Amino acid sequence: MIHNFTTDQQVNHRSIRQFKDQSLSAEQLTTIYQAARHTSTSMFLQQFSILHLTEPKKQAAVRKIAEQPYVGAEGDLFIFIADLYRNQQIRHQLGNDDGRLHTTDIFMQAVEDTILALQSALTAAESMGLGGVVLGSVKNDPDKLIQVLGLPKMTFPILGLQVGIPDQEPQLKPRLPLNQITFDNDYPRDFSINDLKDYDQLVTTYYDLRDANKRIDSFTNQINGPKLNNHKTSRDMLLQALHNQGLALE
Template identity: 60%
Template sequence: MIKNTTIDKQLGHKTIRAFKEKVLTKEQINTLVEVAQHTSSSMFMQQFSIIHITDAEKKDKIRAISGQKYVGANGDLFIFVVDLHRNQRIRQQLGKDDGRLHQTDIFLQGVEDTVLAVQNTVNAAESMGLGAVILGSINDNPGELLKVLELPTMTYPILGIQIGIADQTPQLKPRLPLDVVFFENDYHEISLVDLKDYDEIVQTYYDLRNSNRRIDSFTNQVGSKKLGTKETHRNELLDVLHSQGLCLK
C-alpha cells in the first residue's frame, strides 16, 4: 500500500465525541469553510451552505433532536445545508422560472455537493490536529430542525459536524474486508459465511475497547432494530422535503 501523511490520517480516522472546553479560532473556522467551498461541485452550482451554531438555545434544541449529549457541547457545531434557495433567488432576479430546481435529480446533486463538503471539512480538521464527529442524528426530527434553524424553502439540513480538540482516544474501528466491498466489473453477492471472520474481529473490538464494551458483531447490528421497521420522525423525511419545495418530481 502507498503511504503518505494524508493517507495515514485517512486510514487512522476515528470519530471523536468528547472535546475539550475550547472553541475553534477564527482562523481555524475560516480555513475549514474555505476547504469546504473548494470541494468538487456538480455543474458548478455550489448548492450548499454552512451554518455555524453559536446560540446556546439553538444548541440545546439541536441536542434534544439528536438525542446525543455531546452535540452542541464543547467544540464547535456546524450544520451543512443543501441549498437550492440561493440559486432559485438568482433565477428569479434574472427573470427566469425555477426550471428544474424542484426535481429530485437536482436535489440529489445538492446532496452530493454537501456530503462531499462535509467529508472534506473533516479531513481538513483532522489534518489540523482536531477531532470531529459527523452528525446524521440531526435528521431525527427533520420538521423540528427546520423550525429551529429558521430555514427558507428549497433548503434542507443534511448533516452536522461537531469539531474541536479531542478529549478522548478511541480505538480504530475495523472495517469490512475488501473482498466484500470492492469488485472488478460486476457486483458480487455475499453470504453470512463470508462475514464470519469479520464478525469475530468486530466482536473482539467491542469486547476490548475502552468504553461502552458489549458483545456485538456486524451482522448482528444489520439484523437489529437499527434497520427494523419502526415509526420515527425520520419517516416524515419525504413529506418534509416536499414541504420545502424539494423532490417534487
C-alpha cells in the same frame, strides 16, 4: 498501500465525541470553510451552505433533537445544508422561473455537493490535529430542525459536524474487508454471510474491549437486529419534510 500524511490520516479516522472546552480559532474556521468551498461540485451549481451554530439556545435545541449529550456542547457545531434557495433567488432576480430546481435530480446533486463539502471540512479539521464526528442524528426530527434553524424553503439540513480539540482516544473501529466492498467491473451476487465470520469476530472483540460491561454483538447480528427492523421513527417523515421545503417534487 502507499503511506503519506494524507492517506495515514484518512485510514486512521476515528469519530471523536468528547472535546476540550475550547472553540475553534478564526484561522481554523477559515481553513475548514476554504476546504469545503473548494470541494468538487456537480455542474458548478455549488448547492450547499454551512451554518455554524454558536447561540446556546440553538445548540441546546439541536442537542435535544439529536438526543446526544455532546452535540452542541464542547467544540464547534456545524450544520451542512443542501441549498437550492440561493440558485432559486438568482433565477428569480434575473426574471426567470424555478426551472428544474424542484426535481429529485437537482436535489440529489445538492445532497452530493453537501456531503462532499462536509468530508472536505472534516479532512481539513483532522489535518490540523482536530477531531470530529458526523451527525446524522440532527435529522431525528427534520421539521423541528428546519424550524430551529429558521431555514427557508428550497433548503434542507443534511448532516451535522461537531469539531474540536479531542479529549479522548477511541480505538480504530474495524471496517468491512476490502474484498466485500471493492469489485472490478461486475457486482458479485454470490455473497455468503459465512465470508464475514472473521470480520464478525473483529467487531465483537472491538466492542468487548471498548465496554466489557455492555455486550454489543457482531456486525451481522447488528444488521439483523433493531437497527433495520420494521419500526416507526420521526425520520420516516423525511420525504414529507423534503416536499414541505419544495424539494424532490418530481
